[in-house]
Amino acid sequence: xxxxxxxxxxxxxxxxxxxxxxxxxxxxxxxxxxxxxxxxxxxxxxxxxxxxxxxxxxxxxxxxxxxxxxxxxxxxxxxxxxxxxxxxxxxxxxxxxxxxxxxxxxxxxxxxxxxxxxxxxxxxxxxxxxxxxxxxxxxxxxxxxxxxxxxxxxxxxxxxxxxxxxxxxxxxxxxxxxxxxxxxxxxxxxxxxxxxxxxxxxxxxxxxxxxxxxxxxxxxxxxxxxxxxxxxxxxxxxxxxxxxxxxxxxxxxxxxxxxxxxxxxxxxxxxxxxxxxxxxxxxxxxxxxxxxxxxxxxxxxxxxxxxxxxxxxxxxxxxxxxxxxxxxxxxx
DNA sequence: AACCTGATCAACCGCCGGGTC
DNA sequence: AGACCCGGCGGTTGATCAGGT
Numbered sequence: 006x007x008x009x010x011x012x013x014x015x016x017x018x019x020x021x022x023x024x025x026x027x028x029x030x031x032x033x034x035x036x037x038x039x040x041x042x043x044x045x046x047x048x049x050x051x052x053x054x055x056x057x058x059x060x061x062x063x064x065x066x067x068x069x070x071x072x073x074x075x076x077x078x079x080x081x082x083x084x085x086x087x088x089x090x091x092x093x094x095x096x097x098x099x100x101x102x103x104x105x106x107x108x109x110x111x112x113x114x115x116x117x118x119x120x121x122x123x124x125x126x127x128x129x130x131x132x133x134x135x136x137x138x139x140x141x142x143x144x145x146x147x148x149x150x151x152x153x154x155x156x157x158x159x160x161x162x163x164x165x166x167x168x169x170x171x172x173x174x175x176x177x178x179x180x181x182x183x184x185x186x187x188x189x190x191x192x193x194x195x196x197x198x199x200x201x202x203x204x205x206x207x208x209x210x211x212x213x214x215x216x217x218x219x220x221x222x223x224x225x226x227x228x229x230x231x232x233x234x235x236x237x238x239x240x241x242x243x244x245x246x247x248x249x250x251x252x253x254x255x256x257x258x259x260x261x262x263x264x265x266x267x268x269x270x271x272x273x274x275x276x277x278x279x280x281x282x283x284x285x286x287x288x289x290x291x292x293x294x295x296x297x298x299x300x301x302x303x304x305x306x307x308x309x310x311x312x313x314x315x316x317x318x319x320x321x322x323x324x325x326x327x328x329x330x331x332x333x334x335x336x337x
Numbered sequence: 338a339a340c341c342t343g344a345t346c347a348a349c350c351g352c353c354g355g356g357t358c
Numbered sequence: 359a360g361a362c363c364c365g366g367c368g369g370t371t372g373a374t375c376a377g378g379t
Contacts, residue, residue, distance in 0.1 A: 045349075047373090069364070085365070086348070121367060136368075137346050145344085 044078045048087055052077055056084055057092055090131045097129030101138050103178070107171040109135055110143075110163050 044052075059075035065088065068081030077084060090096070101109070105127055112123040118139075120132035127135065143163075147154040150162065 047347075067364085081364075082350095082366090083348075089366095090347075118368065132367075133347075140369090141345060 042078055043080060045083070048091075052079070053087070053092055056088060060088060086133075090133045095129055096131065101130075101134075103171055103175050105130065107168060107175065109138065110168050110171070113139065113143075114160060114164065 048056075055075050055077055059071065063071070063074070065071075068085040070081075072079050072081050072084045075084075079087075108127060109123060112126055116122050118136075120136045120139075124130055124132040124135050144154050147156075147159050150159060152159045
């Protein structure tokens, strides 16, 4: 049984207490519950404790009745939100990794503001967190570029500039990790095979450039390409280091730590997210493209980047910020 | 040290769809 | 059929933090 000190929410809340909440009017939820003494605002450690213990015993669901049964003076919605976004044991905390950034960009380009759908592909991340990330980081950059976040210009910048650059960085981290990892041989062999597969596929370059198609095949490769990137980070490594890097092949004995120092074994993670792991594997085998093979195609993007640069600059947009990718995007 | 400003993110709101009666 | 409840989603708010002046 957990103790009060285990509760994550201690001193972490930002909003004012219920006595100074932003609204004094009766809410819809209050009316629904027929209650007049509902608390709002930041959750206390005691409330967190009660909610966690109740769910540990009785499980999730039926949030309104859960709130009452647990003795919480909260709406069901509030309990659900607190649980899903903060108290759930598999919630990841800490910085959004490069791989996660890449995935968010890609998935958002496909699905738009479908945060929960995007979050499903980022295990441990909540829709709220991704939404916040998008609004605070991505939209900020759109603002700096003086273009609408939904404009073609901004989407092209993301697609042809930031995403390839993210891949580059992931690849660089990958290379750095593998160069000092005991699993170098395995990874290199796989990479070599993958390159061969790609270069014998005459349609591949077209697929890369015709990015309306990038979502499925290539993305599956990118996802699995996280051997030192995404997969490694799925286990909690904010940034790949030689000491924490593990390939999928060796990951069963490997472990990495997140920014909070929690060590999670990959096997544990796969057990927690079997669907996700399966989907990644399916995507990878379908694509027949190795991670490194995909990353090698970055050169195509770089060529496009240069072409785009010429096109856009010549076309009259001489904004320095527009092309100062590292400054505006990666140094966040 | 005090103030200002922008960034962050937990929590709230309103709306909608599905299920039940 | 329609009223009601509930859960889920996307949008928004605002307290707090951090860095700059």
